[in-house]
Amino acid sequence: MADILVIDDDVVFCETMASLIQRMEHGFHAFHTLREGVAFLSGHSVDVVFLDVRLPDGNGLDAIPRIRASLGNPEVIILTGLGDPDGAELAIAAGVWDYLVKPFSVKQTRLSLDRALRYRLEKQQAREPEPLDLSSVVGEGPAMKACYTLLAQAARSDSRVLITGETGTGKELFARTIHDNSGRSKGEFVVVDCASITETLLESTLFGHKKGAFTGADSDRTGLVKMADGGTLFLDEVGDMPLSIQKSFLRVLQERRFRPVGETRELTSDFRLIAATNRNLQEMVEEGKFRQDLLFRLWTISLRLPPLRERGAEDIRGLSRVHIRNLCQKAGVAMKEPAPDFLEVLLAYDWPGNVRELFNVLEVAFVASRENRTLYAMDLPPEVRIRVMRAALSDGGGNDALGESRAFSPVPSFPAMENALPESLQGDLPSLKDFKTEMEALYLDVLMKRTGGSPQEMMSVSGLSKSHFYALLKKYGRSLK
Numbered sequence: 399m400a401d402i403l404v405i406d407d408d409v410v411f412c413e414t415m416a417s418l419i420q421r422m423e424h425g426f427h428a429f430h431t432l433r434e435g436v437a438f439l440s441g442h443s444v445d446v447v448f449l450d451v452r453l454p455d456g457n458g459l460d461a462i463p464r465i466r467a468s469l470g471n472p473e474v475i476i477l478t479g480l481g482d483p484d485g486a487e488l489a490i491a492a493g494v495w496d497y498l499v500k501p502f503s504v505k506q507t508r509l510s511l512d513r514a515l516r517y518r519l520e521k522q523q524a525r526e527p528e529p530l531d532l533s534s535v536v537g538e539g540p541a542m543k544a545c546y547t548l549l550a551q552a553a554r555s556d557s558r559v560l561i562t563g564e565t566g567t568g569k570e571l572f573a574r575t576i577h578d579n580s581g582r583s584k585g586e587f588v589v590v591d592c593a594s595i596t597e598t599l600l601e602s603t604l605f606g607h608k609k610g611a612f613t614g615a616d617s618d619r620t621g622l623v624k625m626a627d628g629g630t631l632f633l634d635e636v637g638d639m640p641l642s643i644q645k646s647f648l649r650v651l652q653e654r655r656f657r658p659v660g661e662t663r664e665l666t667s668d669f670r671l672i673a674a675t676n677r678n679l680q681e682m683v684e685e686g687k688f689r690q691d692l693l694f695r696l697w698t699i700s701l702r703l704p705p706l707r708e709r710g711a712e713d714i715r716g717l718s719r720v721h722i723r724n725l726c727q728k729a730g731v732a733m734k735e736p737a738p739d740f741l742e743v744l745l746a747y748d749w750p751g752n753v754r755e756l757f758n759v760l761e762v763a764f765v766a767s768r769e770n771r772t773l774y775a776m777d778l779p780p781e782v783r784i785r786v787m788r789a790a791l792s793d794g795g796g797n798d799a800l801g802e803s804r805a806f807s808p809v810p811s812f813p814a815m816e817n818a819l820p821e822s823l824q825g826d827l828p829s830l831k832d833f834k835t836e837m838e839a840l841y842l843d844v845l846m847k848r849t850g851g852s853p854q855e856m857m858s859v860s861g862l863s864k865s866h867f868y869a870l871l872k873k874y875g876r877s878l879k
């Protein structure tokens with residue numbers, strides 16, 4: 399006997415399903431809204447979910463990652479809808495088991511459910527694979543859990559993987575983690591940064607060259623493709639690969655053979671390909687900037703890493719905790735704790751640079767906190783606090799107190815803005831003159847810290863003339879060491 403959950407606002411449909419599923423001697427639960435269905439899953443385990451696409455409180459497709467994260471592996475979701483072709487396409491892309499077009503027959507339902515349950519049973523009986531080592535990846539929210547399922551699939555296969563996501567979302571980290579957990583972990587993980595290699599050098603960097611092949615080629619050079627033999631070739635920023643190289647690279651992917659520059663013989667290389675990009679390759683194909691045939695060959699598994707602002711408060715807290723701990727360990731100091739106001743600003747910020755930016759911001763705050771055991775909002779870079787403040791002001795400042803959902807929104811609450819304000823603005827307002835003086839002194843301190851106290855750099859960053867610079871040092875009693 400299995401447990402089946404139906405999430406559908408059509409009461410008659412739920413009654414029909416109840417009678418069919420109970421006749422099949424399975425347990426049956428039904429809810430008429432997404433919120434109730436998802437809440438039920440957090441406390442109960444079910445085997446199959448029939449999920450309607452259009453629900454009064456949202457689109458079923460959008461809830462798939464959350465539902466998937468709550469279901470045991472292998473998760474089985476059967477989507478039901480009115481036969482809209484886009485819905486069917488999205489359902490398949492989201493990896494659901496089946497898409498049933500309403501109204502569907504009893505026979506169709508039985509067949510789809512029987513097959514789904516058999517598939518689930520076979521998968522469960524199959525030997526448990528080795529657990530993955532995900533120690534370097536932080537994130538427990540539903541959006542990340544969906545990525546781990548794909549990461550596991552990728553690690554346990556030799557398929558080509560395309561990782562997409564905004565800058566700093568962890569594409570290279572995921573590529574490395576796939577490699578380290580794969581059958582090729584003993585081979586090299588070779589990174590090709592397509593964005594930073596010049597077009598003239600890309601061919602010889604990828605394929606190698608023979609001594610004398612061109613001016614400056616004083617010795618034979620092994621290319622990155624050969625170095626990845628037996629391992630993984632990671633093409634970072636593949637959207638930046640020049641069209642001229644895309645053609646030769648396509649051949650390498652098809653035949654695993656290539657010719658180093660100036661060489662007559664062809665070489666072979668058995669590598670696994672992982673590519674990453676923050677650009678929309680399909681759009682680039684339409685604009686004639688990327689080859690369609692290469693795009694087809696780049697991936698079997700496609701993994702989209704969500705931006706940090708979509709990951710939820712728990713992930714921002716978890717990443718911050720881990721990174722602060724690492725910083726303290728590296729500096730050999732006692733563990734520092736973030737104050738509530740510090741976390742509120744982090745949760746309210748929209749993180750355009752994602753995890754990389756979060757780590758940089760934590761590093762700045764760590765330095766600014768000096769010997770303090772607590773990290774306050776004051777220690778955060780002014781740019782971050784100003785952005786949070788501006789967003790709150792343009793929101794009218796009338797938001798409720800910070801809630802869990804806050805991290806999903808780039809617009810912070812009024813309390814978050816208040817906490818982001820410098821201390822002197824939190825109580826009675828000082829005169830503008832006093833405030834400017836305080837900010838000038840603060841600016842000078844931050845400038846010194848960031849530039850390591852180098853006068854040249856301080857003048858260059860601040861744009862201050864020499865006389866003005868030294869006058870300010872004198873005014874605020876700061877000295878250069």
Ligand SMILES: Nc1ncnc2c1ncn2[C@@H]1O[C@H](COP(=O)(O)OP(=O)(O)OP(=O)(O)O)[C@@H](O)[C@H]1O
Pocket residue numbers: 534535536537563564565566567568569570571572634676717753754757
């Ligand atoms: N989930 C995560 N857990 C721990 N660290 C992470 C996570 N995601 C990203 N990072 C860290 O954030 C930084 C940026 O990650 P990474 O270089 O992999 O991003 P990227 O998407 O490849 O960026 P880009 O597109 O700019 O090359 C690295 O220090 C990485 O270790």
